[in-house]
Amino acid sequence: MTPLPADRWDDDVDAALASLLPRRRRNPQGAGNALATMVRHPELTKAFLPYNVHLLFGSTLTPRHREVAILRVAALADSPYEVEHHSGMGRALKMTDEEISDALGGIAADPAEQLILRAVGELHSSSTISDQTWHALSAHLDERQLMDLVFTVGGYMTLAMAFNTFGIEPDRELQPEYER
Structure with missing residues (x-):
């Protein structure tokens, strides 16, 4: 398309x-x-x-946690558009290229971010977060943040599926910023 x-x-x-x-x-x-x-x-x-x-803009996740999750979704969905776009958004949040690469690969030095990456992987593979991961995440995220995480993964998986199916090319010339 x-x-x-x-x-x-x-x-x-x-x-x-x-x-x-x-x-x-x-x-x-x-x-x-x-x-x-x-x-x-x-x-x-x-x-x-x-x-x-x-x-x-309205998620209770921190912007960095949001981008870590989306980057992992982008990698798991093999979505060039999402990888490119959200790498730029990660850089705008002062994530280093190494941190972005690590998030894409499912690796994080921060324990909460590593749990977020694990949750993304579990949602991707089985459409649920295991009790063990949910409990561990609960030490770092409140109930609303946990809900926002699940919906962020689902929403961006949907976008990745659409963008991959439609053959949408990355916008390298656009800055990854939005204004409301």
Whole structure:
């Protein structure tokens, strides 16, 4: 699938992107390949993006924990778009290239981050977090953070599946930042 051609961008497309992007980015160039492809189905995009906005901006996970989890999802899903995009977001959070590479590979020096990576792997392989991992994570994350972790993994696995299926190419020219 290719991004929606510029001559087909209309008010429905603009409305679908309004929850995530400022007006200046709601165009084929500013939206990037993923969103410009998703808006081929404005109603689906409009329904999905508020959920994604929560995962990015409203989650109770720390931004670093969020990115560690998403990077591991991206690697497990073999999603070039998500690897590229969230490596950039990790760098914006001051993660080093080594830390990003480690997260992609399921390794972290920090005990809480290592548990998050284990939980991502378990969710990926069996669609559940084991009691042992859940209990260990509970020492580092509260109930809402645990819930946000599960939904972050699920949400980004869904995006990775869509992006891989649609053949969405990474946006190397776009900065991995969002404004609300």
